[in-house]
Amino acid sequence: MSYSRLIGTGSYLPKRVLTNAALESLVDTNEQWIIERTGIRTRHLAAEDQDTCDLAEQAARRALDMAQCDVSEIDLIILATTTPDRIFPSTACLLQARLGNHGAMAFDVQAVCSGFIYALSIADQFIKTGTVQRALVVGADIFSRLINWSDRNTCVLFGDGSGAVVLEASRTPGILSSHLHADGAYKELLTAPAKVVQGGLNGDAFTKMQGNEVFKFAVKALSKVVDEALIANQLDMSAIDWLVPHQANIRIITATAKKLKLPMEKVVVTVSEHGNTSAASVPLALDVAVRDGRIQRGDLLLLEAVGGGFTWGAVLLKY
Numbered sequence: 001m002s003y004s005r006l007i008g009t010g011s012y013l014p015k016r017v018l019t020n021a022a023l024e025s026l027v028d029t030n031e032q033w034i035i036e037r038t039g040i041r042t043r044h045l046a047a048e049d050q051d052t053c054d055l056a057e058q059a060a061r062r063a064l065d066m067a068q069c070d071v072s073e074i075d076l077i078i079l080a081t082t083t084p085d086r087i088f089p090s091t092a093c094l095l096q097a098r099l100g101n102h103g104a105m106a107f108d109v110q111a112v113c114s115g116f117i118y119a120l121s122i123a124d125q126f127i128k129t130g131t132v133q134r135a136l137v138v139g140a141d142i143f144s145r146l147i148n149w150s151d152r153n154t155c156v157l158f159g160d161g162s163g164a165v166v167l168e169a170s171r172t173p174g175i176l177s178s179h180l181h182a183d184g185a186y187k188e189l190l191t192a193p194a195k196v197v198q199g200g201l202n203g204d205a206f207t208k209m210q211g212n213e214v215f216k217f218a219v220k221a222l223s224k225v226v227d228e229a230l231i232a233n234q235l236d237m238s239a240i241d242w243l244v245p246h247q248a249n250i251r252i253i254t255a256t257a258k259k260l261k262l263p264m265e266k267v268v269v270t271v272s273e274h275g276n277t278s279a280a281s282v283p284l285a286l287d288v289a290v291r292d293g294r295i296q297r298g299d300l301l302l303l304e305a306v307g308g309g310f311t312w313g314a315v316l317l318k319y
């Protein structure tokens, strides 16, 4: 059996920046509240003519470039998104066509903010069993399109972006383990409940969230799944070089780190500049820390996320 080794990372943020000051003119909120309660200062928004595939393509090209991998060498493309360009074909197939790959397996994964963790774990299963040699795994979302911009409970939290990794089969680690969970009993706490009927949307497609409940669940689930990953590998938290958490809210991140007794110096935090970019959040933070030199070859990384469903999970890997 081989390991899945990360050989390239990439990310992309759309040009338009939305500040907290600009949000003050949209809803009854203020900069101090947003910073204190969420840690978010700015978020990026996709242009009207940009779709999820456009964002995904930028991150994918950067990851392929770092990996020095030609797109023809990729035999699996998984794209995690909650905001696909079309009902079908999958955005993964659209990305495949855009990149010029022919014949690789390609499909989308829908696990909202945990989507990238799910996708990474799925790709790892294919590589471990020898089914594929190289995989492109992308998280991309234009979550701003699922936001009611007059709802202050949600509009301050989200941004748009994309992140990607290239994985390669290797004898050296690699992804050590992944741990995925879901519990649909919580489906109403975070949802965009509309469905497609007769070619149109039936119901409300804007994000509805019971923030407090999501917050409490997130801290509990994330610390539990991180413990699960450590126990599975007989490791102590002190062995971890970097926690790369889902960037939803600085208070969720600090509360989780505190529960795990992990110093914040070992946590990659990008939420203040990116907001919550859903499936893009973890690979975006990962790419930022790889490119600025914080994450070094040989470092032990713990990636985790929680999202609508609820879904949650963690991936432990040697970079």
Ligand code: ACO
Pocket (backbone or CB within 6 Å): 028, 029, 030, 033, 034, 037, 038, 113, 152, 153, 156, 157, 190, 209, 210, 211, 212, 213, 214, 215, 218, 246, 248, 249, 276, 306, 307, 308
């Ligand atoms: N500006 C000003 N006031 C606001 C705003 C706003 N944008 N939003 C809510 N408030 C008000 C509320 O109306 C409430 O007022 P009230 O006391 O008069 O009723 C007050 O602030 C406190 O509201 P709470 O909901 O209790 O505030 P809380 O400290 O829980 O923070 C928040 C709210 C930021 C949404 C928090 O609960 C949170 O981050 N939850 C997690 C949500 C999340 O991350 N979702 C993303 C998807 S899932 C995931 O990625 C984990």
